[in-house]
Amino acid sequence: MEAASTKGVLSHLSLLEVQARSRRSRPQQQSRVTELKAKVEALKVQKEQLEAEIQTHQNLQKLRSSLDKQCADEDDVEMEEDSENSELLRLMARHTQLKDLLHAHHLIGGYDVIKTRQGKGVCVSLATAYEGVYLDTYNLEIDLKPAVRISRHNIPPFIPVNSLAKENNMQTHMRAFLDALSQHLNAFAGRKQELKLLKEQHKSVEVMESNVLCSILVLMFTVPKEKTAVLCTLDYIDHSSCLPKRVHLECEDKQLPDSPQWKKNCSLLMETPVHTALTAMRKVGDIV
Amino acid sequence: MDDAARRLLQRLVRRIPAQTLKTTLDKWGRLKAAQRQSMDFTQSKWALTEKLLAICEENELTLKHIAELEMIHVIENPDRSMWYALQLMDPEDDAHSVELTQFKEQFKSHLSELVRHVSIKIKKHTDEAVWIRIAWGDSFSRPNHLKPTYVVHHLQTPYVFVTGLTSKLKLLLTQALVLSTRHQAIKDASLSGRKLTAIRDLLMRQYQQVFPTKYPSPLAESNQNATNPLIDKEQAELSANRHQMACEAFGSGMLPQLQSAVYKLETKFRDHMNKTMTEREEPLKCVVKFASTSLLESLRHCASSGIASTPVTPLLSSIPLKGRNYFVITDNGPGPSSQTRQPQN
Numbered sequence: 001m002e003a004a005s006t007k008g009v010l011s012h013l014s015l016l017e018v019q020a021r022s023r024r025s026r027p028q029q030q031s032r033v034t035e036l037k038a039k040v041e042a043l044k045v046q047k048e049q050l051e052a053e054i055q056t057h058q059n060l061q062k063l064r065s066s067l068d069k070q071c072a073d074e075d076d077v078e079m080e081e082d083s084e085n086s087e088l089l090r091l092m093a094r095h096t097q098l099k100d101l102l103h104a105h106h107l108i109g110g111y112d113v114i115k116t117r118q119g120k121g122v123c124v125s126l127a128t129a130y131e132g133v134y135l136d137t138y139n140l141e142i143d144l145k146p147a148v149r150i151s152r153h154n155i156p157p158f159i160p161v162n163s164l165a166k167e168n169n170m171q172t173h174m175r176a177f178l179d180a181l182s183q184h185l186n187a188f189a190g191r192k193q194e195l196k197l198l199k200e201q202h203k204s205v206e207v208m209e210s211n212v213l214c215s216i217l218v219l220m221f222t223v224p225k226e227k228t229a230v231l232c233t234l235d236y237i238d239h240s241s242c243l244p245k246r247v248h249l250e251c252e253d254k255q256l257p258d259s260p261q262w263k264k265n266c267s268l269l270m271e272t273p274v275h276t277a278l279t280a281m282r283k284v285g286d287i288v
Numbered sequence: 289m290d291d292a293a294r295r296l297l298q299r300l301v302r303r304i305p306a307q308t309l310k311t312t313l314d315k316w317g318r319l320k321a322a323q324r325q326s327m328d329f330t331q332s333k334w335a336l337t338e339k340l341l342a343i344c345e346e347n348e349l350t351l352k353h354i355a356e357l358e359m360i361h362v363i364e365n366p367d368r369s370m371w372y373a374l375q376l377m378d379p380e381d382d383a384h385s386v387e388l389t390q391f392k393e394q395f396k397s398h399l400s401e402l403v404r405h406v407s408i409k410i411k412k413h414t415d416e417a418v419w420i421r422i423a424w425g426d427s428f429s430r431p432n433h434l435k436p437t438y439v440v441h442h443l444q445t446p447y448v449f450v451t452g453l454t455s456k457l458k459l460l461l462t463q464a465l466v467l468s469t470r471h472q473a474i475k476d477a478s479l480s481g482r483k484l485t486a487i488r489d490l491l492m493r494q495y496q497q498v499f500p501t502k503y504p505s506p507l508a509e510s511n512q513n514a515t516n517p518l519i520d521k522e523q524a525e526l527s528a529n530r531h532q533m534a535c536e537a538f539g540s541g542m543l544p545q546l547q548s549a550v551y552k553l554e555t556k557f558r559d560h561m562n563k564t565m566t567e568r569e570e571p572l573k574c575v576v577k578f579a580s581t582s583l584l585e586s587l588r589h590c591a592s593s594g595i596a597s598t599p600v601t602p603l604l605s606s607i608p609l610k611g612r613n614y615f616v617i618t619d620n621g622p623g624p625s626s627q628t629r630q631p632q633n
Contacts, residue, residue, distance in 0.1 A: 116500050123500045139499035152609055154497040158384075158444045209388055212416045213444045216387045237385065 056089070063093040111178055120145045126182050128189035130242075135189040140181075148174070158213045159184055183240040188214065190242035190273075197275040204288045205278060215239060217274070221287040228253050230262075230287075234269060244270055261286060289344055293351040296433050297344065300358050301337045309336070312364070316357045318349055355409055355433055359421050362438055363413055366484040373479040373487050373611075374448040374462065378472035384444055386470055388412060391443060394468035395420070402460045407431040417442055424457055437461065440484065441469070447477065447491045449484060478612040486544035491611045495544055498535040530598050534591035537600035538608055543584040549613040551576040551603065556619055571619065584608060 067090075112125040121143045128135045140161075141152040148171050155161050161181065168177040191214035199207060208231070209218035217234040228251060235246040247266045249257040256262055265286060269277045281287050289297075304312055310329050313319060319327075323343050329336070344354070362368075392410050399406055405425030412418055420439040423431035437457065440449040448465055462474045481487050489495050557565045557572040565572070580586040587604055590596040596604070607613055 112501075114500060125499070125501070139497070141499065152497075152499075154493050154499070156493055157446055157491065158442075209412075210416065211387070211443050213384070215384065215444065235385070239384065 059089055060093050060096070063089055064097060067093055067097055111182075116141060117143075121151065124178065126178070126185055128182075128186045130186075130190040130193040133193070135193060138185055142174075147171075155181075155185070156212070159188060180240070187240045187242050191215070191236060194242065194273050194275055198278065201275055202278050202282075213239065217244075219274075221281075223256070224285055224288050226253070228256070230256065232269070234274060242273060244274075289341070289349065290351065292430075292433055293344075293349075293354050294341060296351065296354045296358065297341060298337050299434065300354065300361065301333060301340060304361055306333070308364075312357070312361055315360050315364075318347065318353055318357070319343060320347070323347075351433060352407075352409075355407070355421060355423065355436070358433075358436070359409055359411060359419065362421075363411070363419055366438075366440075367482055369451045370480060370482060371449050371451045371484045371487055372453070373477035373491060374450060374465075374474055375477040376446045376448065376466065376469055376471040376474050379446075380470040380472065383470040386443055386468075388418065388443065391418065391468055395464055398467045399460065399464040402464060405429065405431050407433070422461070439465070440488075441465070442492070443469075445492065446471075447488075448474070449488060451484075478614040480613065481546050481548070483545050483547070486546050489544040490546070490608060495539050496541040497539050497608075498532070500536065527592075527594075530594060531592040533598040533600065534588045537591065537605040538584050538588040543582065543588065543608075545581070545585075546583045546607070546613055547581065548577060548579045549583055549607055550578075550615070552614075552616045554616060554618045583613075 112127075113122050115121070116123050121141060124140045124142065126138045126140070128137070138155050139153060140150055140155070143149045143151050150161065150165060150170075153161060159181075164180050164184065165177055168180050170177040195207070195210060195214055195217065198205065204222065206220040207217070208220050209216065215236045217236075219232045219234070221230045221232060222228070223230060231250040233246075233248040233250075234244040235248070236243070237245040247269045249262060249266065251257060257266075265277075265281055268280060271277075272280070278287070301309070306329065310327070313324070313327070323346075327336070327339060331339075395410070396408050399408060399422070403424065404427045407423040407425075409421040410418060411421075418441050420441070422437045422439065423433045424435075424437065425431040435452065437450060437452045439461065441447070450461070453461060466472065466474050477491070479487050479491065553574045553576065554571045557568065559566055578587075584607065587596070587600075587607075591598050591600050591604075603615070603617075606615065
């Protein structure tokens with residue numbers, strides 16, 4: 001009070017005002033505290049959940065390694081604790097094991113082959129994948145007797161199945177033929193997927209032309225500053241590859257395709273999948 | 289606007305259903321906004337035609353533009369006429385690198401070399417298909433836009449689909465196609481139908497084919513509640529087996545809607561009771577035609593229900609397997625052989 005009397009009424013009033021304001025904000029603080037407490041609770045629950053998940057995962061790992069060992073030893077040791085949970089865990093472990101096996105099978109170029117017509121023919125499944133995503137599966141039915149001959153398949157007509165069979169001498173080198181065919185199919189599936197990703201991720205890039213085989217791609221970029229349009233043709237001459245063998249640029253600004261920056265972009269387009277190359281080009285500001 | 293353009297427009301408006309006329313005109317994009325709004329689509333076709341004629345006159349549109357409108361209508365409604373499939377053969381080394389602009393130029397220049405008066409329009413549809421409209425004339429007459437030929441081709445594939453082509457003009461068209469797609473020959477694919485999508489899906493293998501796999505089909509599990517479980521089990525197994533075989537022959541799910549299959553038999557007549565017929569030298573000629581709104585689905589049903597025997601006879605399974613619906617059967621060949629057929633108008 002002494003301070004108030006020395007400094008005047010006005011300053012005292014403002015002091016009171018500040019006090020009143022802080023009193024009003026206290027309930028707000030109260031609610032903030034409860035909010036934070038709730039958050040702490042939620043986080044605690046999440047932590048417990050994660051810990052449980054880690055626990056399950058570790059159990060799975062343990063089971064998995066014991067399963068792997070079992071397979072190796074051909075030893076039928078029964079698991080302990082036959083509760084409902086352990087049964088589920090065991091199934092999950094088996095599932096991951098089978099999935100890994102399937103993955104390894106595809107990695108080493110294994111094909112799913114089964115006998116048909118009492119052993120006189122086979123049906124081969126060729127799976128295609130791009131960056132770890134499984135795409136379409138194609139099938140071929142091949143007669144083995146009296147002669148090796150493709151009797152039926154569901155491969156689109158623009159994949160040259162018959163000429164690949166001839167080139168690789170299918171009669172004697174079935175493996176080489178299947179490898180070449182699988183490469184063609186995977187490259188086609190990959191190019192198709194790249195085009196799909198490109199359309200999803202780069203709305204500002206216009207796809208002027210493409211074809212069913214996805215072997216020709218004409219794109220239009222816009223250069224940010226001058227707003228000039230660049231026409232870019234990607235030519236996938238090698239149909240067993242996901243990368244173009246030729247990149248051609250066309251622009252009103254005749255100097256642009258010869259500039260070091262765009263030369264670099266060209267080689268980038270030839271070395272990386274088109275949608276990632278475009279992301280990189282956009283980051284450095286060469287295209288909109 | 290000249291007389292030919294006027295006639296084409298009149299016929300076109302007659303053909304386009306009233307409820308799609310507005311969207312078709314919008315897609316065409318040749319009318320100004322005010323003109324579009326002035327159109328009253330509840331009016332009679334005759335009144336609409338008169339109105340459109342006046343607008344076209346005002347906008348100075350020509351035959352070329354009217355042909356464009358027709359093309360838009362045909363691309364949207366391709367199932368109104370008979371389509372025939374052709375197959376390109378012996379591709380050159382550079383056949384797979386033919387791209388649209390190059391194809392357009394080549395096709396136009398080759399065809400104009402062969403026919404003096406011809407009007408060609410090429411348009412790429414959203415599904416990568418290249419649509420070609422050709423109005424033919426000859427050395428003395430101008431192109432007849434009332435009887436155009438339509439051609440559909442997917443670049444890099446060996447198949448071409450045509451409609452409205454007379455046998456006289458077929459030679460000219462096929463020659464231009466062979467040259468501009470960088471192939472060496474072309475032949476009839478012995479497949480025809482009113483549904484363009486059906487014959488396209490069949491040849492491009494864009495339908496669900498079934499192959500034998502390691503995994504048992506889930507079909508076997510259906511329908512298990514009946515009086516005698518043992519009999520039922522036996523029956524179910526058989527029917528599941530039949531169903532699997534039917535699906536392996538024809539495919540599963542929605543099948544391409546083919547309307548007919550024709551077998552031309554040129555075989556010897558064999559019957560011990562009828563000596564005069566059996567001893568005849570020349571083969572007995574007869575034609576067997578199957579017709580249905582969706583032939584492949586009918587055949588699949590016949591096989592899976594046991595009406596037709598399984599495994600399915602090659603005569604029937606050849607339709608989807610070879611992508612054809614016209615066969616000539618003779619005594620010499622073991623399987624169904626073929627003969628070319630002239631698509632007629």
